[in-house]
Every structure is written in structure tokens, then in C-alpha cells.
Amino acid sequence: DADVTQTPRNRITKTGKRIMLECSQTKGHDRMYWYRQDPGLGLRLIYYSFDVKDINKGEISDGYSVSRQAQAKFSLSLESAIPNQTALYFCATSDNYGYTFGSGTRLTVV
């Protein structure tokens, strides 16, 4: 099994729909992150969590929310999806500065 598992791998949804992206990790790390990747913009931080009770906004949190259900699980929700949220989404975990990423979720909002 992969160290960081993201589901689904691909998703097409309609504008206005609520959608949840899920992430689980087997590394045993406390820190987890959600990034989105867009062509020419690199990886931008949406939310991060240093432990189950600590959740912080990143640089582009508007339109997103997260839930840290357990040390190993960190979910990202789009409350009302819009087309400019079409992107590749990555979950990551770390113990200090070395991140382990999942394989990503490709989300298309039509």
C-alpha cells in the first residue's frame, strides 16, 4: 500500500456541487497538508494540520474546508465547487521537512 493514499484519483463534478477529497497516510506523522497544483503556478498550500486539534489556513483557503478525522486522515471539501477550482490536488504528510505526497486527485468542475 502507498504511504499516502488519495481518493478519488479523478473526479468530474458540476458547478455548485459539494465534493470531498479524502487522504489517509500510514507514515504515522502528525503533520498533513493539502496543496493544489496549476500549470505555471506550482504547488499552493490550501490547509495544513500539525495534529488532530490544530488546523490552519494556507495561502488559498477560500472556498475550501478541511476535517482532520484522525492522525492518519485529512479530508478536503469544496463546499460549492466552481470551475476555477479545476486543478490537481495533492495531500502530503511530513515529520519535519521531508514531505511524502500522495498521487493526487485530478478534479474537473464543469
Added chain:
Amino acid sequence: QKEVEQDPGPLSVPEGAIVSLNCTYSNSAFQYFMWYRQYSRKGPELLMYTYSSGNKEDGRFTAQVDKSSKYISLFIRDSQPSDSATYLCAMSAYNQGGKLIFGQGTELSVKP
């Protein structure tokens, strides 16, 4: 101005060439510098990690950090087609608890 700037390329080189990838940054508090490699349809994977200034070598890869110029580089010697990927620089400050700021990524293609 973005905190971390990286030329997105694309960069195309022949097999065996020396590749130089670079990033500049504006935050003088950055102390931890990383390079990640991302293959198509995969998540980024850690390639090199450097603390503060100096050089670090790992096989065909060399990472350099020049904090006085706020400039970091990754050199790939004897490049191979398997090196074709997107390379992302990333960095963090001591007081950011491991939160990384990424460059835009440079797409590299090594032609046989």
C-alpha cells in the same frame, strides 16, 4: 512578487548534458531548501535536502544554496531520459513548522 521564483521552462537537453535548474527567493528567513522531482501523473518526491548554505552531492545530483544571493541550484550531470520530469524547488523557515513554499516547477525533457 512571489516568495519563490522558478523558471517554468520547458527545458529540453540531449542525453548526457549537464542540466542546471535554479530558484530565487525573497524571504531571508528561509533555512531549509529542497528539490522535488515529479513524474507525469505522480506526486512530487523528495530528491535533495539542504540546510542553510553550501553544496550537497548525491550521485549525479548536486544541490547548491547561496543565501547571500538568495539563490539555489540543482545540477544534474550525465542527464538521462529517465530524468525527464518536473523539478520543484521548495523552502521553509525555521519558525514555519515545516510548511514549505514551492516554486512553480521546471519541466525538463532529456532526449535520447
